[in-house]
Amino acid sequence: MKDVAQHAGVSTATVSRVLNGHAAPTPETRERVLAAIEELGYRPNALARSLRTTSTQTLGLVISDLLNPFFAEIARAVEDEARSHGYCVVIGNADESAEQEATYVRTLLDRRVDGLLLCPATDDPSLVREVSAGGVPLVLLDRTVRGATCPVVRADGSEALTALARRLVGAGHSRIGVIAGPPNTSTGRERTDVLTGALGGVARVVHGDFRQESGSQAAAKLIDDGVTALVVMDNLMGLGALGEIRARGLQIPHDIALAVFDDQPWFPLLDPPITVIAQPTVEMGRAAARSLLALINGQQPDDVRLTAKLVLRGSCGEAEL
Structure with a gap:
């Protein structure tokens, strides 16, 4: 600030007023200070300022x-x-x-x-x-x-998960695979508890890690276990599950149904479009x-x-x- 003040021929107090948006003595003085700041490449030290302002x-x-x-x-x-x-x-x-x-x-x-x-x-x-x-x-x-x-x-996805469970069971699915998130996260644990509780004994659960590869691996296990529907508790794991379904040449929803927790802009554009639980x-x-x-x-x-x-x-x- 001292360098700017000297370059502009003003006091450091005037430079401070310009930097903080206060009125300078005259518009000409303000322009002179701003020109000096530009010429010298001056940038205020945010950390030093925070020590004074506590913000x-x-x-x-x-x-x-x-x-x-x-x-x-x-x-x-x-x-x-x-x-x-x-x-x-x-x-x-x-x-x-x-x-x-x-x-x-x-x-x-x-x-x-x-x-x-x-x-x-x-x-x-x-x-x-x-x-x-x-x-x-x-x-x-x-x-x-x-x-x-x-x-x-x-x-809170409790009502949506319960409604999805009713929909799948009502459609005749008796072995439904759930690709759950890690049980040491609140979302991984709570979503799984709600859905499996609503599905009762028809749920088969495999845990992933909210990553695409884990979704693919979990889908492979559940498909081999004979499930006719997959509910995936995260969009990246959902992509992994979708990739595994496609790799096996299975048709959605005729061979296996699929629903994913979290919507994405491209999910409605797929064939068929993906059923989701959309968070705000x-x-x-x-x-x-x-x-x-x-x-x-x-x-x-x-x-x-x-x-x-x-x-x-x-x-x-x-x-x-």
Whole structure:
């Protein structure tokens, strides 16, 4: 700032007023300061400023898998909402790894983010406790952990899963394969419990890891086990299951029915279109950002539980029911 002030022939206080959007003594002075900033390539030191203002105007977001379109859409929604409030978002990709998640969380805290949005990789509460103990505002997104006391923003798919189970059983399926997520995640466990409870004894469960390859491997086991329908609890595992079905030359829904938790823009374009349980992804991301900003501003927001919806398409043979 001193260099800019000297170059423009003004005081550092005048430079500060220009940088912070306050009126300079005259429009000519303001233009002279801006020209000096441009000529010198000056950029304010955000970290130094944060030490004075105790705010970086930055939010941290650690998501489970950046390759998963569900989390990519959530990240975009968080970023859009944060930007409308004057905040930037720094994103870390945990890659479904608790160790990588912890590394990103601690790095973001070291960078003095004003608050943190976290989609936990596991049910282990230790990292959440660490963040909370440091006094950093924290909101959990999509998943929760044992004993969490911070706000949680997620979608409830219970009604949609129950309706899907009734639909499949009503269509005559007596051996239904469930490709479940990891049991050490809240979403992996809860979705499986709801669906298997609704299906009763006709469910055959194989766990995956929310990755495409695990979906393919699980589908192979279940098809070999003689299931006539597959319900996949994640879109990437759903793609893996679809690939395995195609590789075997099976016809959907005549040879095997298919439904996937999470919608994607290309699912309606497939032949047949894929039946899904669609989460309100954009609303989740925006609601999570708003909850975090409320915490930063000293408020105590409630948990947000949105509703996922069953979208019936041709992959479960709905037209024949």
